[in-house]
Amino acid sequence: MSRPLLDIQDLTIKLRGQQDERCIVDHINFSLQTLETLALVGASGSGKTTIGLSILQLLSPAMQMTNGKIYFQNENIVEFGREQLVKLRGGQIGMIFQDPLSAFNPLFTIGFQIEESLKYHTALNRKQRQEKILELLDIVGIGDPKRIVRQYPHQLSGGMRQRAMIAQVISTQPKLIIADEPTSSLDVTLQAKMIGLFKKLKKEFQLSMILIVHDFGVVKAMADSVVVLSQGQMVENGKAQDVLNNPDHSTTKKLIQAAGI
Amino acid sequence: MILELQNVRKYFPIKTEVFKRTLDTVKAVNGIDLTIFRGETLSLVGESGCGKTTLARLIVKLLPIDAGRIIFDGKDLTDLSGRKLRTARQQIQMVFQDPFNSLDPRFTIKRVMLEAMVFDKKINLQQKEGRIFELFAMVGLPENIFNRFPHEFSGGERQRIAIARALATNPKFLILDEAVSSLDVLIQDQILDLMKDLQNKLGLTYLFISHNLRVVRKISTRIAVMLQGKIIELAETQELLNNPIHAYTKELLSAAMEYKVSDQTQNHFLNDHSKLTHIANGHHVIHSF
Numbered sequence: 001m002s003r004p005l006l007d008i009q010d011l012t013i014k015l016r017g018q019q020d021e022r023c024i025v026d027h028i029n030f031s032l033q034t035l036e037t038l039a040l041v042g043a044s045g046s047g048k049t050t051i052g053l054s055i056l057q058l059l060s061p062a063m064q065m066t067n068g069k070i071y072f073q074n075e076n077i078v079e080f081g082r083e084q085l086v087k088l089r090g091g092q093i094g095m096i097f098q099d100p101l102s103a104f105n106p107l108f109t110i111g112f113q114i115e116e117s118l119k120y121h122t123a124l125n126r127k128q129r130q131e132k133i134l135e136l137l138d139i140v141g142i143g144d145p146k147r148i149v150r151q152y153p154h155q156l157s158g159g160m161r162q163r164a165m166i167a168q169v170i171s172t173q174p175k176l177i178i179a180d181e182p183t184s185s186l187d188v189t190l191q192a193k194m195i196g197l198f199k200k201l202k203k204e205f206q207l208s209m210i211l212i213v214h215d216f217g218v219v220k221a222m223a224d225s226v227v228v229l230s231q232g233q234m235v236e237n238g239k240a241q242d243v244l245n246n247p248d249h250s251t252t253k254k255l256i257q258a259a260g261i
Numbered sequence: 262m263i264l265e266l267q268n269v270r271k272y273f274p275i276k277t278e279v280f281k282r283t284l285d286t287v288k289a290v291n292g293i294d295l296t297i298f299r300g301e302t303l304s305l306v307g308e309s310g311c312g313k314t315t316l317a318r319l320i321v322k323l324l325p326i327d328a329g330r331i332i333f334d335g336k337d338l339t340d341l342s343g344r345k346l347r348t349a350r351q352q353i354q355m356v357f358q359d360p361f362n363s364l365d366p367r368f369t370i371k372r373v374m375l376e377a378m379v380f381d382k383k384i385n386l387q388q389k390e391g392r393i394f395e396l397f398a399m400v401g402l403p404e405n406i407f408n409r410f411p412h413e414f415s416g417g418e419r420q421r422i423a424i425a426r427a428l429a430t431n432p433k434f435l436i437l438d439e440a441v442s443s444l445d446v447l448i449q450d451q452i453l454d455l456m457k458d459l460q461n462k463l464g465l466t467y468l469f470i471s472h473n474l475r476v477v478r479k480i481s482t483r484i485a486v487m488l489q490g491k492i493i494e495l496a497e498t499q500e501l502l503n504n505p506i507h508a509y510t511k512e513l514l515s516a517a518m519e520y521k522v523s524d525q526t527q528n529h530f531l532n533d534h535s536k537l538t539h540i541a542n543g544h545h546v547i548h549s550f
Contacts, residue, residue: 044416044445158309187472189308192516214445217475221520258446260475261518 003074005208006032006055006176011068013050013059013232024050024063026232032176032225037202037209039219039240041255042229048212051229052178055210056089073175091121094169098181100161104153111149114168121172136167139204141197159190166197170205180212195221216259220244228252263434263466264297264320269329271315289315291490291533292329299433302460302467304477304498306513307487313470316487317436320468321353322346334433347380354427358439360419364411370422371407377429396425399462400455417448421455428459438470453480474517478502483543486510489531496544506546 013025025047032038040048053059055070057077070077072093080088089095097103104113111133118129137145140163153161162182169177182198183191195218201207211223219226219240226243228236228251235249247253271290274283289312297303305313318324320331322338331338338349357363364373374393375386384392394404400421411419420440427435437456441449457480459465471477477484477498484501486494486509494507505511509529515521537545 043447187309188474188517189472189513189522192520192522195520196522214447216446217518217520254447258450260479 003071004031005034005036005073006210007069007071008051008055009069009071011051011054011070012066013047013054013063014066016062016064023232025054027067028227028229028234030227030234030237032208032210034175034208035202035206036224037211037222039211039213039223039226040229041213041216041219041226042251043214043255045231046229047232048229049180052095052180052210052212055178056093056095057085058089087121090117090169090174091172092174093176093178094172094174096165096169096177096179096182099185100158100165101153103165104161106153109150109152110156110164114149114164114171117168117171132171133167136171137164139170139201140164140167141193142167158186159193162186162190162194163197166201170201170207173205174207176208176210178210178212181214182211183218184213184215191218198222214255216244216256217261220261228255262296263299263334264295264468265330265332266293266295266316266320267330267332269293269316269319269331270327271312271319271324272327288490288533290319291531292536293490293492294537295485295492295495297434297466297468299466300460300464301482302469302480304469304471304481304484305487306471306474306477306484308472308513311487312490313472313487314438317355317438317468317470320436321350321355351380351430352432353434353436354430354432355436355438356420356423356427356440358442360416360423360443361411363423364419366411369408369410373411373422374426374429377426381430392429393425396428399428399459400425416444417451420444420448420452424452424455424459428463432465434466434468436468436470439472440469441476442471442473449476450479456480474502474514486513488529491531491535491547492537492545493531493547494545495537497542500542500544504544506540506544 008028008030011025011028012023014023028051040051042048050063054065059065077088114133114136115129118124118132124132133149134145137148142148142160142163148164156164183194186194202209213219223240226238226240227234228249230251236243236252243252244256247256269290270292272286272288275285275287276283293316305316307313315324319326326339333349334352336349341349375389378389397404402418402421402425414422441452444452456467460467469477469480481498483495483497485492486507488509494501494510505514512522535547538548539545
């Protein structure tokens with residue numbers, strides 16, 4: 001029997017050097033099918049971003065994965081060497097960060113930074129890369145791509161930066177995108193537009209997604225399945241519809257009520 | 262009524278880089294008339310760039326006003342300056358969006374709080390400390406945080422500190438500029454509950470600024486929708502949510518509630534001279550020509 005696209009087993013993460021037994025991520029199991037959108041939901045500090053980072057093996061040195069296996073396309077990422085990881089990050093798995101201003105390097109133009117991922121992850125030559133960049137920026141809804149490629153991150157508005165980052169992430173045609181609070185720093189009108197864009201891209205590029213959010217409104221609009229976290233533990237897991245209609249755990253109920261949907 | 266704005270305007274010039282010639286103006290606040298009643302929570306909603314924050318800054322006179330009048334508690338604030346302005350300002354306080362930036366990282370919490378009371382000459386240091394403890398109790402903070410620094414607190418705790426600081430001068434009127442937007446949904450609810458509680462205890466009036474109608478409806482008495490420097494619709498909370506009239510209000514509602522935008526989002530053009538007109542039951546909507 002083949003495994004799902006992503007299969008996380010018994011994932012446990014602790015603070016390095018701490019004597020106490022408190023886990024940041026406490027024996028978590030979940031899996032993600034191809035083309036599925038799974039939402040990791042929880043209050044701040046519940047461990048949702050930590051799980052996202054551990055999938056890319058990008059945990060800060062202060063944290064240590066003490067147990068668990070992360071299977072992506074039947075291979076255990078935990079056993080990957082440096083070279084394999086470089087291919088994986090930004091290639092097979094893309095990550096969209098919450099704050100698009102700090103995710104870009106302020107010293108380089110948008111075009112340069114998108115080209116960088118194309119250079120490392122595709123076999124396109126320089127001219128093809130330039131064409132590809134313009135095409136990508138057009139797909140994510142940037143009106144004047146020729147001008148934008150020459151601009152620096154600070155010259156763009158929050159929504160534009162977010163779009164440029166999405167263009168960079170999809171440029172390598174990843175199988176899986178991890179989006180960490182992709183809409184939290186935007187105002188509601190933009191949030192709605194971004195969610196529309198994600199839905200469009202999912203279809204066009206055959207993407208699977210892990211969505212890290214605290215807002216059940218976003219879950220309702222986008223997710224197929226949900227994992228609810230509280231203090232590092234998984235308290236609920238199921239189809240988005242079922243969880244929204246019949247929340248079981250008190251944390252889930254509180255989160256749904258607070259979202260005001 | 263506690264605050265009345267009469268035809269308030271603020272235009273920002275866009276200048277060329279070298280010669281500072283004026284190319285164009287941004288009409289950030291373009292003729293706003295608004296009355297806020299004592300004890301209510303009026304929410305100002307709209308997308309980024311619509312002028313919400315500029316209006317708030319005009320009310321506390323952090324920005325000079327171009328035209329119009331601001332009348333607070335029967336007094337005309339428009340032309341006040343110096344000591345008179347400082348006295349008047351004690352009645353109006355602000356809580357900002359980002360509690361990571363609004364508290365000085367090098368000040369202890371004690372100093373943050375004392376600074377807010379620096380103009381209060383009637384009570385001595387000891388009495389001030391007593392007052393700070395009272396405020397902490399009110400906003401649900403422990404007493405032993407006096408000598409700690411802002412970075413030691415979580416976002417929700419910092420926002421409580423910012424609220425305690427705003428209350429230090431015994432204000433009647435609080436402006437909350439996106440005060441819960443940077444917090445997660447559970448903490449948002451806690452802070453909203455705290456604010457309702459304080460309003461009941463202290464008889465405060467709030468101007469609550471936010472882009473999110475979903476948050477706003479939990480706390481508002483009335484909601485005003487802003488677009489391009491103008492208020493385009495104003496009504497009681499339930500009325501506005503149930504019977505939105507202006508096309509932009511409808512868009513904002515479906516974006517906030519269901520995360521949906523229609524593919525052809527309309528461009529809304531507002532005439533400089535268009536004014537709010539009363540429809541029924543305190544429901545106002547802008548009349549576009």
